Amino acid sequence: MSLKGKAAAIGIGELKPIKEPGDLTALGLMARVAAEAIADAGLEKNDIDGFLVGVPFSDPGMIYPAAAAEVLGLNVRMLNQVDIGGASPAGMIWRAAAAIDAGMCNAVLCIVADLNKTGDQRVPVISVQREIEAPYGNIGANCVYAMIAHRHMHEYGTTPQQMAKVAVDQRTNALKNPLATFNDRALTIDEVLNSRMIVDPLHLYEIVSPVSGGAAIIVASPEVAKRAKNPPIWLLGAGEYANHSSITYAPSITESPIKPAAEAAFKMAGLQPKDMDLVCPYDCYTITVIVTLEDAGFCKKGRGGPFVMEHDLTYAGDFPCNTHGGQLSFGQPGLAGGMSHVTESIRQLMGRGGERQVKNAALGYVNGNGGIMSEQASLVLERRS
């Protein structure tokens, strides 16, 4: 069994992140990006017969998919929520392909939208984390990724300069992305390192900014893809893995479950990391990109720091990486932050990268990362010539 070539992404919708959401609602944003994605694919709403949705933090509730589908006026043969944190969007793509391959549906709307209600980070609601993590101030993700960074520095000699380089190159990419939140000026390594220390060793410019927004992707059967407006972007490989929730109880905090997820994706695709024309690794923090490049096999374990210094990660460089700016410059509209890596890969492979188009991009690797390097979903995507 394999999902190789069984379904393709044919349309995308994505909002420019919103800093002040006012009285917008997550469901309202979903309707906007759903309409955009359906039109982008050249389909009608009634062509959509599958629905995967991420539950917004700002509008949490069980039995959510039918409520959201009702708001959108969908009649669907398959519906579900995907709840693997920032890996949800990448995870939706293969789940959509699997449902299509199983004959359950033909065109799946994958959608996420969220509002950033500025204010206090909530104490975790999962009982075990509330009991053994929150009392010590392990709240939110910043502090935990900082611990990953410290351990990575200790084990491999990774430096603050190397981590800062990720933010700098991704910012260069964002300058050519009209949708990015931070696209008005370039950054230097010194500026990143002189920005405020939030959680040692991570500085302000190494940490995502929460914003509001949404994104949608249509995944379709080969038959539907034939009549799509855009060149279909085929799913060639997918892999998923999780082995912990809190990083404290992970087997290693510097070696992530990205490794088995990426290995499975490349194996299904019959390709290797070196075959990729562009790479979009989930980037909630600079260290996340370094760990992902190592664990996905783009460089040796522990060499992620030197790798990002030796390569140009910009759209015009020798290793195009997060050409939309990554979440670090695009912003993190809840789960739509993680969808930005998928939409950007699709956009680039369709040849719609505009000023930041990667030349001759035919193969892309995406990784979605949930929680604290916990849930991992890797995809290999292809545009066929």
Next chain:
Amino acid sequence: MSEYYKPLPKPTPTSRPFWEAAKRHELTIQRCGACREYIYYPRTRCPKCFSDQLGWERVSGRGKVYSYTVVRRASSRAFADAPYVLAIVELAEGPRMTSNVVAPPDQVRVEMPVRVFFDDVTPEVTLVKFKPV
């Protein structure tokens, strides 16, 4: 004395022996009767071999800093008294714990040896924290 406003653990039937021992200023964790693995945090089955033959053992309270961060700006207002050191402590017996290292932040290092101490944060609750040796 001002009221304690940070999140507090709510012990469950599974975890109560851990928190009760902490109140006596003892560090006890579970150990699997089948595979002999030490286990933290408290569970109903061994996460390694899935046995339910779990007992409690008092452990040394010695460990080292597996990793840490100095939280200078906390994500939660409850910790507005930042900076504080959040750490993953690896106990001598093997398991890792999320905790605090109470020391001047610039003196904390990865792999630094630490020992347990007990912080009676309220009359009912004692948190398990660590200090440099």
